[in-house]
Amino acid sequence: MQSLGRPLLRQVASYSVTQKLSTRACSTLLVPSQRSVSSPKRQRRHVTRGFASSRYDDGSARSAVINVLNNIGSKREVQQYLAQFTSVSSQQFAVIKVGGAILTDYLDVLCASLRNLNQMGLFPVIIHGAGPQLNKLLEEAGVEPAYQEGIRITDGKTLGVARKLFLEENLKLAEALESWGVRARPITSGVLMADYKDKEIYQLVGEVNQVNVAPIKAAIADGYIPVLTCMAESEDGQVLNVNADKAAAELARALVPLKIVYLSEKGGIHDKETGKLVEAINLDEEYDEYMKKPWVIHGTRSKIRDIKTLLDDLPRSSSVAIIHPESLERELFTHSGAGTLIRRGTKLRQAESLSELDAERLSMLKKTLVRDREGLDAGAVVERYLETLKDRPFRAYYDENMEALAIVLPPSSGSSSALAHLATLTMSRSAWLSNIADNVFQNLKRDFPKLAWTVKQDDENLTWFSEKADGSIARRGEVLFWYGIESPEEVRELMSEFVQHGRQMFGDINLESQLHRAAAAAERIRAGAERLMGNRPGAQPMQARAFSTSARRPIIPSKADATPRRGYATTNPNPPLGIKNSEKEYPSKIALIGARGYTGQALIDLLNRHPNMDLCHVSSRELAGKRLKGYEKKEIIYENLSPDDVRRMAEKQEIDCWVMALPNGVCKPYVDAVDESGHKEALVIDLSADYRFTPSWTYGLPELVQRSKIASSTRVSNPGCYATAAQLGIAPLLPHLAPSPAHPTVFGVSGYSGAGTKPSPKNNVQNLTDNLIPYSLTDHIHEREISAQLGTEVAFIPHVAVWFAGIHHTISLPLAHEMTSRDVRNLYQDRYHGEKLVTVRGESPLVKSIAGKHGVEIGGFAVHSGGKRVVINVTIDNLLKGAATQCLQNMNLALGYAEYEGIPVE
Template sequence: MQSVTRKAARQLARQARIASRAQSTTAVATQRQTRTANTASTPSGRRSFATARYSDDGSARSAVINVLNNIASKREVQQYLAQFTSVSSQQFAVIKVGGAIMTDYLDVLCASLRNLNQMGLFPVIIHGAGPQLNKLLEDAGVEPQYKEGIRITDGKTLGIARKLFLEENLKLVEALESWGVRARPITSGVLMADYKDKDTYQFVGEVNKVYGASIKASIADGYIPVLTCMAESEDGQVLNVNADKAAAELARELVPLKIVYLSEKGGIHDKETGKLIEAINLDEEYDEYMKKPWVIHGTRSKIRDIKTLLDDLPRSSSVAIIHPETLERELFTHSGAGTLIRRGTKLHQASSLPEFQNMDRLKQTLVRDREGLDAAAVVDRYLQSLKNRPLRAYYDDNMEALAIVLPPTETSANSSLAHLATLTMTRSAWLSNIADNVFQNLKRDFPKLAWTVKQDDENLTWFVEKADGSIARKGEVLFWYGIESPEEVRELMSEFVQHGRQMFGDINLESQLHRAAAAAERIRARAASLAGMRGGQQAQQQARAFSTSARPSRPSAIGAQAQAQRRGYATTNPNPPLGIKNREKDYPSKVAVIGARGYTGQALIDMLNRHPNMDLCHVSSRELAGKKLKGYDKKEIIYEVLTPDDIRRMAEKKEIDCWVMALPNGLSKPYIDAIDESGHKEALVVDLSADYRFDPTWTYGLPELVQRHKIASATRISNPGCYATAAQLGIAPLVPHLAPEPASPTVFGVSGYSGAGTKPSPKNDVNNLTNNLIAYSLTDHIHEREISSQLGTQVAFVPHVAVWFAGIHHTISLPLAHSITSRDVRQLYQDRYDKEKLVKVSGESPQVKLIAGKHGVEIGGFAVHSSGKRAVVNVTIDNLLKGAATQCLQNMNLALGYGEYEGIPVD
């Protein structure tokens, strides 16, 4: 058992920061030594870049990620890194560096930028030099003049400023180079400006145009661009511009995910309380902040300018005002650092179920967080339990985030402790910080709150940040905030320790309600007893209790695993799926494969050999009859010839639970008819051919796109084609965004020669394929019809065969109805397949040589034409595995009641 208070949590965080800082300090010292050595070794006194540069290999990247893991969970780091690397490099971040940072925190800044760069990230840097300029002007006897907070820049001041900015720019570039970061000074040609008011401010400008070509070229060449806050007028006059405003104009041009203002203050502080403001959600809080008496002058202008900027950018963009020491923490953790300003997401509220305008959407949101195939039934029971209960729900328009709090009931006079019964977030909700927005509302409305989370939850560190204390026991963590009395904390912990498994286990909801209610009464009784000992009003104020939660076990009211939408389905299924209760049988399931000679049959047999609940009983092959089956070690099996009559007799005796038809197209029907005629209707049949893919009485077995409960309740499953599986997964997320017909997606597909089968032909003749590419069935291929039929939109498909053995590569061109950025396209795919264990989405185009032997699909590329109206996506798949045998086993597992990925190696 572990107990963690806020103080302890802060100590742990402080230790992590100290460790991280120590590493940075050691690195700083090493770099300084390197700089000295390099300077001494070069005739010109300039350092040798080749000897100082850090190696840009996998070990450096791993080392950086290990450092980041000291300040965040591995999951958080990977989530944000995937998000940042999903966009073109110039769209990662614009970072404004103040002059004080250049003076006091240069090494810290360089260390952070090196870490980002070694992970393949290229922030755009723009710096100021205000404090340095003030000192130079003072030394030169020039008294700074200001009007409305803006420095009046006369000719002499401009000359001093210009020289200073060039020196500071070179200083930062050389410092970065000494840290092994390739940096390029860009001191002109980017920012264009008009005179602000020449008569008043003289050589002060307002940026009116940004030319980003040199920035993009710098990044393309592998350099971080470093800009000064000096601009030029149309006639070539250099103008002094405000660095914050220049950074904003850069952001409008580059559209980055993050705009970072580095500040020695580390963020915006509430001048009434002195506390750091962690986040400002402009859609909800802008007017409120503008009314605060302390939001005046520079603070008011800054918040107003940031709102104007973010209104011009996608909702995914945000502004962070942070200290340079916390740059990585801001970028790679849910909790962030400093002050995060975003447009935010306006949250709706409901105080009862009838207030939800869309109950179907509510059910769908709860189902997505439930792992079992009985999700709908569990959700219905949960909602029934809430029907007549007071509650407070918070949710956004799309219900990417949903929180349901059960407040104390009227009968719980001695308690003011509310219970967070449900918290479900999509991946994009976490990354866009909607979770923080929700918790801000919770803390505003509920001074005291308790909730529980699985100890291995990937967002555990985020919950630690939100809590005052916690206790862990047997895989569960109880969190709370707002409880200050030691007696209350001890009582809460005692109840959790004694009854945690009953109250917090994944048990039947109806039983849980009764147990939770009983536990709550025990707490109230103990609290009342404590109140009596303490006496009077003080006791009433301090006695606390759990509410009778419908789901006190975790932030999700439904589901065997919290945050299930980000983890996928479990590999075991203790509860039988819907629709298979009539298929009761002894386990393991008895399987027969008809047509096991081909490559697909062999691949399936290999997986059945590893499957703990599949018993392969018969394999039929006319060519191999009488020979021993290789690759199956559970028992000896001899190939045999099974006729339709043989199969009918076996089916009548119910000897086989699952029949797999691994026959060429057009040959399955006699065998399937024999099974149908036997009367053994509950026997499962999976057909790998195309014979039944267009039969509405059969279930199409593509689990990632077809509702799994339909597959689980099916007895006749048509396994999709290999080309068709990859193409559908590569097109499906963009179907709602496709241009209307006659425009249609085009799939250029290339398969290895194993797709041509074992029967000799020009398409599997290696000599014929060497240095060659063969196109075939250029129109009306059966997979073209299959893809179009399943997606509900016409798709053109052109197949080819190449010299490699296994693996398919698709290049898919998709006409779009409206302009979409490549970042948004990738986000659609990441969100759609986030919980799918056999679908990997990455920014790079997948390589066919890397997919052979793997059981999943890889999707990448995500290029968008300059018009914004055509996207190109690449997909790879092993045609024998996920394209056939692996998918077959997925379907068998679902329909027979096993974990979907049982027997399938999942990376």
């Protein structure tokens, strides 16, 4: 984004991006096969600067991994970091220290991540510990461990146990990597040389004094990832125990890598007073402060101190990341990173008036602003912009070289609403890569408890901004972010102001009036919030946020398409549904037609908790005149709405979203009524099967259908419960299915709530007890639905059982080629990585564990001995993700809210 014309992030230098493969192709290429396991007879392979030629250097595997990485961060981020990593010799890419607990609990996760790095020609240097394993062995051997200042005192017996264990763990990691198709070379001696560390106290503990990098370079030159253990040797050949963190630090000093990563099962350093993860520590500014904290003791204190000593000897751009192994790719290839990042940091300067800047600094400021402008008049535009800064308060943050610049409009004095506006943020490429952007936001959060800003909806840095925000809403290609707002009233006023004024408030307007209009918008928001709060005597800000919030994590793009999955609220290119001209009132107004059934009740419960949806009308012929139970926002009386009633209400544009919760074949007159009303922006979601095969309607399965398509639709057909589970259970294997006449077979069993509330043998508990009832054994409507959506014939055999809610599928899939259980599981984990409502596990999921849950569980992955048939189990709550929860996902997307708003995501 341009920092003046559009008041946030500029588009930094673009990079050519490898064309993304389809999800299916990606999944195929990522699976390690039995043939990929290393052989000791491999010939020596030549390594070029940055990339090694290996069996993965066929281009397609590398492209597939880049495709996966693009689903973690933006394409630009991935290409930036990949270009940076491949610009140095291979041994300078990264040093990764692996904690002992990782080898016991997260070995496969580690191997999968290292495989992805290796497939791109990257060779991290691995050094591991084995502390937990050693403690266990010593306890079994009757050896009482002794420590001095957090360092294990190592006598001869302890060293004997430790040396044997470290060699075993080193070989275990190397063999595990080989089984994942990664060539790994154990290096257990000849690299780390050490002196005794106060021999009288610590005995056989060493401090590394020299690193011989020749064996590391030789391993990488041969195409192997070097795997070291934390054992060193003295000059006289004595083996010494060294601390793994310290050994990793000495390796880093010798190799000067671009990245230094400590893998920890805790995922970073946590503040023991608040329990929260410490996201970043800027040593130049915060080291003394952290060393005074009462919880920074023992190992934590030693770790921070040792990292500071290390970074003082390395280039300022160096940093140490302490992360969970699951976050390795995110840490390496995204701006947002993961875990705790420890860096020297960049001290930021501040200015509250242009007069505080000397001539040189003012010239730098102008150049910084000009670099974001296009056109011959860029200089004149910047001059006019600076003139506006003379007329109102602001605060600017910038680094020494002005690679980063932020300009904030603070709240007006005397206002009880301390909402500030971030008017300008511009970052150079080097500022992103050196994490100055994070440093800027740390300062903003310190100085401004409440802040709002906007970003273009197609901005490639949305991942990063989403992490910094507490909530968001989108309109016409712009996303409004905010943090620190505790009152729902303030949030709604902010959202309303954004929708009403849009670009006038934050967007691409005349520069001369940009700051004045933004300031006026801020004042309107503050005044409105104060007015709302003032209408409630003694009102206090709510502690628990009950408003539209984005998930505080990176935005993970969907595996189903190249469209980013929104952790932020999004909308179609048109105004949010229900807006008349430039007006919009929150929350959105909802009408539910047909609410007597179990699904209707489940949806009512979800809407009751949704902060930005107002249930206005509930129609049920049987319950007309009775009070709606379970909805606490206001009293609602059931109505018996006819299609004519619906038409009249739609003509008046009273409803933003119509939800049809009617039996199959019943809802067409109501849909026709909305269509005939002329209210084209009204959203209609049908829970029946009536429109699942209508091309003009969007099929609303967000995990498999493009979310952007759902977000831009006004007619959405909600998938069936059986069909949702079956499609999610089959989709990742579609490219690997055997050709016709073989086809998947789905054996499904549902609880009796799936039979509805109308009495029948299928929901008669007495009839179901000690029984299993098959029905519609061929040509079931869901069989047609599953086959049509997947594009392949599927046989579906439904049954009903005595439990109330929950579906269990056993799916048999014929394969076109041999696969292993691990191969199949990898496909599913890659496909559904980051999907909040899909859980992939090794064991078969149980139906009793899914009842009342809002997601889907997939597991089993049993492969026939011949390797060409796999059986997979899937469970889903038919009333929730099978109906109501999925409906709310679709409503959120199409109405412009965060996809999971109002859904309890575990």
